[in-house]
Amino acid sequence: MSKDNFEESMKKLEEIVTELENGNLNLDESVSKFEEGMKLAKQCNHILEDAEKKITILLENNGEIKEEKFDVEQ
């Protein structure tokens, strides 16, 4: 699964929780769903932690876009 897909991971995680809570799975399925959930949760947390703060300004010059750090004037 793509690393970007936080939203999808969260949705899957939610589905897994519901499935497990419904209790209709057998033990093997439950355990494998549980493992998948662990993996997804780890992935989601990873995406959140992996981001890096960036505030930039896009400067346009003849159709070329240049990205520079942007400092807010107070």
Place this chain on the structure above:
Amino acid sequence: MKYNAVTVTQLNKYLKDRFDEDENLNAILVKGEISNFKNHYTGHLYFTLKDENSLIKCIMFKSYAEKLAFKPKDGMKVMVFGSVSVFERDGVYQIYVKNMIEDGIGDLHEKFEQLKAKLEKEGLFDTSHKKQIPLYPKVVGVLTSQTGAVIRDIINVSTRRNPNVYIRLLPVPVQGPGAAEQIAEKIKIMNDKKLADVIIIGRGGGSLEDIWPFNEEIVARAIYDSELPIISAVGHETDFTIADFVADLRAPTPSAAAELAVPDVYELRQKINQYQNRYRMALKKKIELMRLRYEKCMRSRAFTDPTRKMKDEYVMIDSFIKRLEIKMRNIQKDKINQYIALTTKLDTMSPLKTLTRGYSLVEKDNEIVKSVKQLHFDDEIKIRFFDGEKMAKILEQK
């Protein structure tokens, strides 16, 4: 001749009284252009209102000026409401302004309503067209002025919610001629180069004229055509623009837009934690349930007295064997009886039995002799009696 002169004060007082008695002058609506605008440190506003041929002084006291929805400035066309009276000290008459609105705003309102109706009919406001704002955009694009409170507010709120937020500002003019075209073009650039996952377009509050670019058709269409979801954040709570109607989401303020675009990572983490707890609990419950089932099974007789079944089977096998033995014995007995009956019958039919009654049997060369012709002189024969046999010889020669 005696001259009856009045003093200047008396004259000005008289004039003021005449002005104040006049109903028309007490509540009058005047339109004109502001010039000589002064915002006095006391908070009162001083300016002149003029048209091509004429001008009149105006004063707006602080208590009224505070309630103005816009900032008046030189060159602005306005309508003022108030009373005309005389300032006795200087001998001037002026308008004491109680309220003021931008003139021409009526036209703008009409233009707004017309465009709104037109675009609505075309389906530009349809909810079905509105795109979902991503839960966790990697890059938040912002189209606004590079100076001022708006970008600052957005950055502040965004970083508070997600300390690792990625914001890309593409500066645009947000008022004045050409602003609308610029905004539309920048929306297209963001889309063409896929520079963000969600776009906030916005500006602070202002007069209807100030925020007008966001009511222009070109901006509305650019928003509609955008593949990236757009959050509009124009002005304060109550100002609605055409852009707001077309945008995928409308935020009442730029700060609110940042809140809508940038998820609170602490909340997200909490949510993930909650999910983790919930599926842990669910699995625990599942295992507990299985354990209970297992225990119930183990308490069953099959496990508590596992040999019982076997014993039962042994008993059964034993009884089978016994029945089998009886059957066998019966068969054997039948056979013996049959045998006795048969041998008895055989016995009665045996020729030996006849010998007991006094008959004897002649055999020659171990064959029974049935005719006298079989016998010749000097033949040896065997005579069999019931209790033995004797050898004999034929004595007759013929």
